[in-house]
Amino acid sequence: MKDLPLSKVYQLLEPGPVVLLTTARNGRANVMTMSWHMMVEFEPPLVACVVSPADYSYAALRAMKECVIAIPAVDLASKIVEVGNCSGRDVDKFEAFHLTQIAAERVAPPLIGECFANLECKAVDTRLVNKFGLFVLEVVKAGIDPIQMNPKTVHHRGFGEFVVDGETIRLKSKMP
Amino acid sequence: MKDLPLSKVYQLLEPGPVVLLTTARNGRANVMTMSWHMMVEFEPPLVACVVSPADYSYAALRAMKECVIAIPAVDLASKIVEVGNCSGRDVDKFEAFHLTQIAAERVAPPLIGECFANLECKAVDTRLVNKFGLFVLEVVKAGIDPIQMNPKTVHHRGFGEFVVDGETIRLKSKMP
Numbered sequence: 001m002k003d004l005p006l007s008k009v010y011q012l013l014e015p016g017p018v019v020l021l022t023t024a025r026n027g028r029a030n031v032m033t034m035s036w037h038m039m040v041e042f043e044p045p046l047v048a049c050v051v052s053p054a055d056y057s058y059a060a061l062r063a064m065k066e067c068v069i070a071i072p073a074v075d076l077a078s079k080i081v082e083v084g085n086c087s088g089r090d091v092d093k094f095e096a097f098h099l100t101q102i103a104a105e106r107v108a109p110p111l112i113g114e115c116f117a118n119l120e121c122k123a124v125d126t127r128l129v130n131k132f133g134l135f136v137l138e139v140v141k142a143g144i145d146p147i148q149m150n151p152k153t154v155h156h157r158g159f160g161e162f163v164v165d166g167e168t169i170r171l172k173s174k175m176p
Numbered sequence: 177m178k179d180l181p182l183s184k185v186y187q188l189l190e191p192g193p194v195v196l197l198t199t200a201r202n203g204r205a206n207v208m209t210m211s212w213h214m215m216v217e218f219e220p221p222l223v224a225c226v227v228s229p230a231d232y233s234y235a236a237l238r239a240m241k242e243c244v245i246a247i248p249a250v251d252l253a254s255k256i257v258e259v260g261n262c263s264g265r266d267v268d269k270f271e272a273f274h275l276t277q278i279a280a281e282r283v284a285p286p287l288i289g290e291c292f293a294n295l296e297c298k299a300v301d302t303r304l305v306n307k308f309g310l311f312v313l314e315v316v317k318a319g320i321d322p323i324q325m326n327p328k329t330v331h332h333r334g335f336g337e338f339v340v341d342g343e344t345i346r347l348k349s350k351m352p
Binding site: 010011014015016017033035036037038039040041046048049050074077078081084085125127128131132134136152154155156157158159160161162163164165166167168169170171172173174175176 | 187190192222226257304308312330331333343350
């Protein structure tokens with residue numbers, strides 16, 4: 001992974017791709033599929049996400065306050081679904097789905113080698129966790145895989161229907 | 177607009193489209209462009225979004241606790257950018273950009289006639305507003321335009337670069 005300036009992180013998440021979220025606790029890593037996330041601030045980049053108490057990852061994220069948001073390209077679509085279809089309670093998903101753990105620099109949960117971007121995150125606000133499972137995270141380090149050029153991401157429409165990135169249009173905008 | 181069951185609202189927002197947000201205060205409506213939103217709960221549908229104090233809409237949303245999330249298809253891309261490029265402080269954006277206000281049923285801010293979906297929302301948690309501009313909204317009524325079939329949405333990558341919905345893929349998933 002090559003360093004990505006933190007000021008560019010929002011460009012990866014603002015379009016709303018399905019992502020993978022890794023956590024770690026007691027020396028064991030887990031990964032879940034997640035679509036409920038949004039940017040909260042440009043820089044330092046803050047991200048909100050929802051992890052339900054029904055998700056096995058919830059306890060680890062809540063206790064350790066660290067995670068990695070890994071962004072898969074469309075070629076990983078079947079793995080995205082496999083990861084979402086089972087629980088870390090029952091399965092070592094990294095082993096089962098041949099996902100490569102790479103040590104992160106600033107947090108304990110691993111990066112995912114197959115993903116084109118990995119964002120190391122620490123939870124900075126947990127006030128809405130009890131009521132909504134809503135965590136506010138700060139991205140403390142970001143990396144991209146320079147080998148994966150112009151990766152297309154996927155967006156979940158429900159029940160395993162995904163829309164893949166299509167054409168790009170450029171309009172004169174004052175918005176960052 | 178035709179009623180959309182509230183249980184289906186997440187299917188519209190989970191993919192991460194750019195949306196328009198309408199507010200109203202003192203008899204005057206405004207609209208802004210927004211990409212920072214996510215689902216928080218399936219049903220009743222809860223949505224989180226970030227509206228910055230720098231946005232003219234912030235004061236109205238904060239005071240009135242009501243808004244409409246209107247979802248535009250790609251044919252409105254140039255209007256999405258025009259709406260985002262100016263402020264309601266200076267411009268009546270509905271008039272300037274020929275957007276049609278339609279009275280909502282449950283909230284004061286208007287629906288947008290040109291959008292293929294309109295979600296009437298009330299703010300239900302404002303604990304993260306002071307620190308992050310993060311509002312938690314409940315969608316209390318949803319409608320879709322049955323004339324607009326299979327609308328393609330746009331996703332913002334920053335600086336006026338948008339990716340349009342491309343092909344759809346379907347995989348066997350246990351996830352809703």
